[in-house]
Amino acid sequence: MAKLHVATTINGEPMEFLCDPGQSLLDALRGTLGLTGTKEGCGTGDCGACSITLDGRLVCSCLMLAAEAEGREIATIEGMAAGEDLHPLQQKFLEMAALQCGICTPGMLIAARNLLERNPDPTETEVRFWLAGNLCRCTGYDKIVRAVMETAEEMRGAAR
Missing domain, CATH: 3.10.20.30 (Beta-grasp domain)
Incomplete structure (x- = not known):
């Protein structure tokens, strides 16, 4: 073929x-x-x-x-990273221990970035809905959702 x-x-x-x-x-x-x-x-x-x-x-x-x-x-x-600098989502995932085994992490980060590009001020419900297609077996979702929410808040503050 x-x-x-x-x-x-x-x-x-x-x-x-x-x-x-x-x-x-x-x-x-x-x-x-x-x-x-x-x-x-x-x-x-x-x-x-x-x-x-x-x-x-x-x-x-x-x-x-x-x-x-x-x-x-x-x-x-x-x-996702800009040269040596991690994307704010990557940095926040590290800071908040929103990852463990790493299998879901790249997909979670890509999905979270896509959400924040579309909606820089999501509610927790919107974050949970947007990430619903990404399964995590290790970390659970609370740390991941909180990392996305905090990143969104920081990115909005930096844009002001």
Whole structure:
């Protein structure tokens, strides 16, 4: 079977790769491109560990074919930090111990960033709803939700 050529932008960088027609975007990110921050939890779109943004929309990369990335803008956890500086969400997750094993963390961070980009002043209910597609078996959700809420508050304060 012939490989497909895909030209896309990942974390602001133009990238090209070859993929099999049935290869998931998750497998291409991890295996072909070496972007292993995006995790595979379930492979069925139920856990959110493989969350990325595609053209600004939160998606499960395990449910997408790699070929569907053609001409699209992808953001993964690797692009979240600005050089040596962690994104405020990453820093707050560390400060508040809102992570443990790390399988869900990249997806949680991507989903939380996507929420704050859309709504910089979410209620706790909105945070919980937005993160409902991301499952955590270790930390539980309270520390994660509180970290997102505190980050939102700090980012609003910094914008003033």
